Amino acid sequence: MQTVSMNVNGKSVSGEVEDRTLLVEFLRENLRLTGTHVGCDTSQCGACVVHVDGVSVKSCTMLAAQADGSDVTTIEGLASNGDLHPMQQAFKDNHGLQCGFCTPGMVMSALDIVNRNGNNVDEATVRKELEGNICRCTGYHNIVKAVQAGAKNMGA
Amino acid sequence: MAVLTGDDLAADGIGPLICGVNVTSDDGEPHRAPVHPALAQGKVNYVGDHVAVVIAESLSQAKDAAEKVEIDYGVLPSVTDTATAAADGQQQIHDNAPNNMCYNWPFGDKAAVDAVFESAHKVSSLDLVNNRMVTNPMEPRAALGDYNSGTEEITLHVTTQNPHVHRLVLSAFNQLAPEHKLRVVGPDVGGGFGAKIFVYAEELVVGWSCRKVNRPVKWTGDRTEAFLADAHGRDHVAHAEMALDENGKFLAMRVNTTANLGAYLSTFATMVPSYLYAFLLAGQYSTPLIYSEVKAVFTNTAPVDACRGAGRPEATFLLERLVDVCAEDMGLDPAEIRRRNFIPVDAFPYQTPVVQCYDSGDYPAALDKALALADYDGFSARAEEAKSRGKRRGVGLSFYVEACGIAPSAAVGQLGAGVGLWESAQVRFNPTGNVQVFTGTHSHGQGHETTFAQLVTEQLGVPIENIEVIHGDTAKTQFGMGTYGSRSLAVGGVAIAKACEKLIEKGKKIAAHALEAAEGDIEFADGNFTVAGTDKAMNIAEVAFNAYVPHSYPEGLEPGFDENAFFDPMNFSFPAGTHVCEVEVDPETGVVKIIKYSAVDDFGKLINPMIVEGQVHGGIVHGVGQALLEGCQYDSDGQLITASYMDYAMPRADNVPSFDVDYAPTDPPHNPLGVKGCGEAGAIGAPPAVINAITNALGIKHIDMPATPENVWRAAQSAS
Numbered sequence: 024m025q026t027v028s029m030n031v032n033g034k035s036v037s038g039e040v041e042d043r044t045l046l047v048e049f050l051r052e053n054l055r056l057t058g059t060h061v062g063c064d065t066s067q068c069g070a071c072v073v074h075v076d077g078v079s080v081k082s083c084t085m086l087a088a089q090a091d092g093s094d095v096t097t098i099e100g101l102a103s104n105g106d107l108h109p110m111q112q113a114f115k116d117n118h119g120l121q122c123g124f125c126t127p128g129m130v131m132s133a134l135d136i137v138n139r140n141g142n143n144v145d146e147a148t149v150r151k152e153l154e155g156n157i158c159r160c161t162g163y164h165n166i167v168k169a170v171q172a173g174a175k176n177m178g179a
Numbered sequence: 180m181a182v183l184t185g186d187d188l189a190a191d192g193i194g195p196l197i198c199g200v201n202v203t204s205d206d207g208e209p210h211r212a213p214v215h216p217a218l219a220q221g222k223v224n225y226v227g228d229h230v231a232v233v234i235a236e237s238l239s240q241a242k243d244a245a246e247k248v249e250i251d252y253g254v255l256p257s258v259t260d261t262a263t264a265a266a267d268g269q270q271q272i273h274d275n276a277p278n279n280m281c282y283n284w285p286f287g288d289k290a291a292v293d294a295v296f297e298s299a300h301k302v303s304s305l306d307l308v309n310n311r312m313v314t315n316p317m318e319p320r321a322a323l324g325d326y327n328s329g330t331e332e333i334t335l336h337v338t339t340q341n342p343h344v345h346r347l348v349l350s351a352f353n354q355l356a357p358e359h360k361l362r363v364v365g366p367d368v369g370g371g372f373g374a375k376i377f378v379y380a381e382e383l384v385v386g387w388s389c390r391k392v393n394r395p396v397k398w399t400g401d402r403t404e405a406f407l408a409d410a411h412g413r414d415h416v417a418h419a420e421m422a423l424d425e426n427g428k429f430l431a432m433r434v435n436t437t438a439n440l441g442a443y444l445s446t447f448a449t450m451v452p453s454y455l456y457a458f459l460l461a462g463q464y465s466t467p468l469i470y471s472e473v474k475a476v477f478t479n480t481a482p483v484d485a486c487r488g489a490g491r492p493e494a495t496f497l498l499e500r501l502v503d504v505c506a507e508d509m510g511l512d513p514a515e516i517r518r519r520n521f522i523p524v525d526a527f528p529y530q531t532p533v534v535q536c537y538d539s540g541d542y543p544a545a546l547d548k549a550l551a552l553a554d555y556d557g558f559s560a561r562a563e564e565a566k567s568r569g570k571r572r573g574v575g576l577s578f579y580v581e582a583c584g585i586a587p588s589a590a591v592g593q594l595g596a597g598v599g600l601w602e603s604a605q606v607r608f609n610p611t612g613n614v615q616v617f618t619g620t621h622s623h624g625q626g627h628e629t630t631f632a633q634l635v636t637e638q639l640g641v642p643i644e645n646i647e648v649i650h651g652d653t654a655k656t657q658f659g660m661g662t663y664g665s666r667s668l669a670v671g672g673v674a675i676a677k678a679c680e681k682l683i684e685k686g687k688k689i690a691a692h693a694l695e696a697a698e699g700d701i702e703f704a705d706g707n708f709t710v711a712g713t714d715k716a717m718n719i720a721e722v723a724f725n726a727y728v729p730h731s732y733p734e735g736l737e738p739g740f741d742e743n744a745f746f747d748p749m750n751f752s753f754p755a756g757t758h759v760c761e762v763e764v765d766p767e768t769g770v771v772k773i774i775k776y777s778a779v780d781d782f783g784k785l786i787n788p789m790i791v792e793g794q795v796h797g798g799i800v801h802g803v804g805q806a807l808l809e810g811c812q813y814d815s816d817g818q819l820i821t822a823s824y825m826d827y828a829m830p831r832a833d834n835v836p837s838f839d840v841d842y843a844p845t846d847p848p849h850n851p852l853g854v855k856g857c858g859e860a861g862a863i864g865a866p867p868a869v870i871n872a873i874t875n876a877l878g879i880k881h882i883d884m885p886a887t888p889e890n891v892w893r894a895a896q897s898a899s
Contacts, residue, residue, distance in 0.1 A: 062317045062319070153831070158317065158832075159797070159829070160370055162801075164838055
């Protein structure tokens with residue numbers, strides 16, 4: 024066991040973890056931030072995407088210990104004062120989710136896509152960059168629309 | 180820490196897992212049903228079969244302990260191949276299922292069909308495989324059991340599409356606890372697509388063991404467990420033949436199918452390749468005679484059951500591929516041969532030769548609209564342009580009818596189902612005028628909370644923000660049958676509307692009394708009860724308040740404003756549609772790119788078009804996944820070699836385009852709301868549209884699914 028400390032959604036947190044504890048386990052079990060989901064065990068589905076020091080990371084593929092001292096943002100850290108983040112709002116407005124299980128990872132990946140490709144990111148780029156996030160419900164059509172709409176709104 | 184086995188389960192009188200639908204085999208006997216203990220006793224029959232349960236304080240502790248459980252396996256020969264499972268000399272999996280046969284189920288007049296084939300102008304035929312899929316809702320299954328020793332009640336939180344069905348089966352067949360001592364909770368489930376209809380070993384074991392150890396017990400499946408132990412879908416091998424006259428009219432169809440049911444029968448396994456498959460083989464066509472024979476076989480693989488579409492995608496893929504082969508054989512355009520064989524618009528209600536009586540449809544209308552949407556006429560110019568770049572374009576059409584909105588209870592009872600398939604609703608006004616809608620259906624991504632609230636707003640005129648839709652907890656809602664088979668609106672929605680009607684009828688009595696008018700003079704519209712021809716009116720919220728504070732109230736009328744209703748449909752719902760897929764194949768790499776996908780569906784009246792469109796998108800990609808990417812593979816030793824997303828290719832955002840979706844609705848006379856189901860349509864329509872496009876592009880007769888780059892490259896090489 025060891026103690027890890029990090030800044031999660033703007034708050035300093037620390038906890039006791041085993042060496043093998045994954046970041047997603049620390050977030051979900053220790054911090055009860057259950058918005059970050061686990062949909063597979065091979066780093067493929069992307070339901071667990073969070074941001075670590077501003078970069079999107081599959082939190083099932085990182086040990087909690089590796090995030091020691093980092094700034095972590097999860098889906099719970101996006102809304103402020105009860106207002107959804109523009110990307111969350113775009114998913115809502117465009118029916119970009121059905122069961123909602125993949126959504127936290129989709130939104131966190133979408134923000135990273137906007138960070139790297141700007142507010143006018145095109146459909147082909149969004150589709151290519153979302154390749155690491157699997158959705159079984161939506162057929163991606165409305166997710167792609169939502170990401171593009173959210174990207175625009177973030178620049179407005 | 181506890182380790183429990185099948186002996187512990189049996190000692191506590193817990194019954195085996197069951198299949199609830201009987202299919203009578205051709206020998207007159209019921210289908211063969213092997214005993215399926217939730218924890219194996221002496222023999223395991225597939226990789227993923229459940230052996231023992233380890234209960235510990237933490238997941239990592241339990242996993243470490245599970246590593247230390249030693250199981251002394253002796254290896255038996257295994258049977259995994261669908262086509263040869265019933266062949267002579269195969270290992271016998273179950274003593275009570277000779278030749279690994281669950282049933283052989285013939286349907287139709289074989290002699291009459293054979294006679295037509297003998298004298299037909301032309302016979303077109305095709306061998307095809309419907310590839311095994313792993314259903315893969317994104318949230319893996321989970322269960323959490325909590326036993327209250329004071330009340331002797333088990334609360335079982337479970338990923339389910341039908342909480343009351345879970346409670347009923349676990350109580351009546353598994354003897355887990357009496358129904359009134361078992362609460363099943365699952366209100367917010369991350370996708371289902373069929374895989375969460377069924378009662379699984381883990382759920383029974385969690386419910387039982389929480390009482391045994393008198394501690395809450397939680398299990399969360401990981402993705403590998405989902406691949407190994409969720410019920411899989413499809414897995415047919417078939418031979419199909421069509422007899423045609425000289426004008427390309429279909430005279431008779433003959434189909435021979437072997438369906439793999441896996442090692443044991445999952446909850447509804449037997450009905451999928453029988454009633455949900457053979458009864459859909461007419462499609463949109465007026466083929467007068469159909470003969471089908473289905474052999475359902477056991478193999479050493481995970482149980483196979485309903486997966487989005489369940490039987491109907493298999494029927495549609497077979498039929499729509501066969502019709503394309505017919506078109507080629509007759510030298511007709513694929514659209515033209517369909518036009519010649521469509522059930523005419525004036526022929527509805529139309530009795531097919533395979534039980535189903537279609538209530539409504541206009542297939543030419545959907546075809547015309549779809550061809551326009553897809554710019555079918557412009558295809559040859561686009562194909563020429565692609566050719567100049569060394570690519571091959573193809574266009575594929577697919578036409579489907581599905582029977583959903585399941586189902587009339589008497590009809591499914593006659594067929595051998597152990598349950599009725601009505602639906603229930605309760606619509607409750609609270610004294611302050613807001614409304615709680617309790618539905619027996621279940622939402623795991625379908626957005627019922629929105630659609631049903633819209634429906635109640637439309638019926639009762641209550642603002643949508645004052646309506647709450649509640650489902651997914653046997654302690655909150657009345658008994659209901661859950662969500663599958665695109666039934667929620669077509670059956671459950673009607674139950675809600677009927678409860679609303681009862682409220683309006685009662686409200687008229689209350690308003691008449693309060694407004695000092697005759698009940699017959701009260702009209703209801705937009706949330707207001709009005710005395711006809713006057714401006715005297717009362718809002719429904721005021722009526723509700725009067726009903727709960729009945730100081731001045733009609734004599735003899737019960738207080739309260741809270742009604743329930745059950746609806747048993749009179750017929751299935753028959754959505755239909757035309758899907759058009761245009762692909763570009765790179766013959767050098769075998770990569771298939773979907774350039775354009777157009778879908779025109781008949782879902783009757785739409786209540787929330789945005790949600791319906793989302794269902795269509797999702798269904799199409801499920802079908803594209805089956806056509807291009809997804810293929811569940813066991814090796815001959817019974818190992819599942821596609822047990823992760825590294826090995827099993829799920830469709831991703833860059834595998835598909837955006838879609839063009841439109842509608843050609845007809846009004847179903849059997850449905851009081853005029854609605855048809857939409858949840859499975861895409862998964863039914865897409866696979867043949869995609870494969871027909873690829874065969875068109877390459878000029879080949881057939882390619883099996885999944886049409887991976889390797890398979891397509893090989894086909895392109897041998898075609899050129």
